[in-house]
Amino acid sequence: MIKPILIKHAAQLATLASKGKGPRSKEAMSELGLIEDGSMWIEGGMIKAIGTTTELEERYADRLDEAEVIDATNHLVTPGLVDPHTHVVYGGSREREFEMRLEGASYMDIMNAGGGIHATTRMTREASEEELIEQTTWRLDSFLAHGVTTVEGKSGYGMNLETELKQLRVMKKLQEQHVIDLVPTFMGGHAVPPEYKGREDEFVEHLINDMLPVVAEEKLAEFNDVFCEKGVFTPAQSERILDAGKRFGLIPKIHADEIESYGGAELAAKIGSISAEHLLKASEAGIKAMAKSGTIACLLPATALYLREEAAAGRKMIDEGVAVAISTDCNPGSSPTTSMPLVMNLACISMRLTPAEVLTAATYNAACAINREEKVGSLEVGKQADIVLWNVKNYQELQYLFGVNHVKAVWKKGVKVV
Numbered sequence: 001m002i003k004p005i006l007i008k009h010a011a012q013l014a015t016l017a018s019k020g021k022g023p024r025s026k027e028a029m030s031e032l033g034l035i036e037d038g039s040m041w042i043e044g045g046m047i048k049a050i051g052t053t054t055e056l057e058e059r060y061a062d063r064l065d066e067a068e069v070i071d072a073t074n075h076l077v078t079p080g081l082v083d084p085h086t087h088v089v090y091g092g093s094r095e096r097e098f099e100m101r102l103e104g105a106s107y108m109d110i111m112n113a114g115g116g117i118h119a120t121t122r123m124t125r126e127a128s129e130e131e132l133i134e135q136t137t138w139r140l141d142s143f144l145a146h147g148v149t150t151v152e153g154k155s156g157y158g159m160n161l162e163t164e165l166k167q168l169r170v171m172k173k174l175q176e177q178h179v180i181d182l183v184p185t186f187m188g189g190h191a192v193p194p195e196y197k198g199r200e201d202e203f204v205e206h207l208i209n210d211m212l213p214v215v216a217e218e219k220l221a222e223f224n225d226v227f228c229e230k231g232v233f234t235p236a237q238s239e240r241i242l243d244a245g246k247r248f249g250l251i252p253k254i255h256a257d258e259i260e261s262y263g264g265a266e267l268a269a270k271i272g273s274i275s276a277e278h279l280l281k282a283s284e285a286g287i288k289a290m291a292k293s294g295t296i297a298c299l300l301p302a303t304a305l306y307l308r309e310e311a312a313a314g315r316k317m318i319d320e321g322v323a324v325a326i327s328t329d330c331n332p333g334s335s336p337t338t339s340m341p342l343v344m345n346l347a348c349i350s351m352r353l354t355p356a357e358v359l360t361a362a363t364y365n366a367a368c369a370i371n372r373e374e375k376v377g378s379l380e381v382g383k384q385a386d387i388v389l390w391n392v393k394n395y396q397e398l399q400y401l402f403g404v405n406h407v408k409a410v411w412k413k414g415v416k417v418v
């Protein structure tokens, strides 16, 4: 029998308690639901009670002997971090492109010359399911070590039915094998594969008619994502792909305005996308439209840094009323990292988000961006006991001491995994 757990005397318990109100924007992004000298009772993988240490010791006075007690004196406790945007399943690696970019080549130059996404597609097509599981397991372990307990993952390094399905099946297996919750997104619209060069619209039809129905039939994805970017998919093609996904019950997401301002944010708002990703070059009108439609901005400051681009206008987006989430964008080209704590630091430094806003963006709002806010992203009675104990006293210190992994312990569904 697994013992109940009592975490007590947390210097700061950041609950992010939200009572099911949907993604947070503006001032609500700074409401962390802090409890000083905080305590939690965990049983059956769930949070059963939360409050001050005095309150919980009184309430469970007759059961204290049976519990495993964790003394969190001088430590911050938060929900497990949620990463709502990754390309975590891929074959091979692209370190030579890193050098090429430092020598002056641009991300799109490399891609247009057959590298970038196309290079990883070749390596992913060649990889066996077992190889992909092995590589991805390593990355998921690393996420966990950085306090991340839920990860969204996209296909998109196949761009043919066989390999798209292979990536999604790998995610399904990993969801069964790994303690991390892995949330699958179909992204057949990541680029136009070379075999369809010059026949882009035909590829769009192929994706809609031949890939989406199988992905939906096999229930391999919850979301449908597309790279809406000049030279990749136009807003009109992106809309077709996302609309078609909706008809199969897949929720739209969109890589928007990453390299050029291209109407991606406006499109996200128009089609009711749950989130829009990147947004480095989002227009004023696009930002306003997203605030109005309630589309979450999923911002990726590590990607901007890695591509040596100016970060998205996160501060402005929050001030305009857009709900912001943040993510690693873990992928082999523009952000090969699993460190959410680093991304959180960067969100403060490069986008001027406050430490409180950043914690919301990496937990509760991130959960909203992948439809998981009922289960994870905050510490509330009835939610999964996904918890991080940090080697810092408060949430400001978590952001202040940067580039450091402050994780002391992680529980996933009430089981200590780090």
Ligand SMILES: N=CN[C@@H](CCC(=O)O)C(=O)O
Pocket: 087, 116, 117, 120, 227, 255, 258, 303, 329, 331, 332, 333, 334, 335
């Ligand atoms: N920008 C498009 N897709 C990925 C990068 C994929 C790659 O370079 O392999 C992203 O979100 O950053």
Ligand SMILES: [Zn+2]
Pocket: 085, 086, 087, 255, 277, 329
């Ligand atoms: Zn991406």
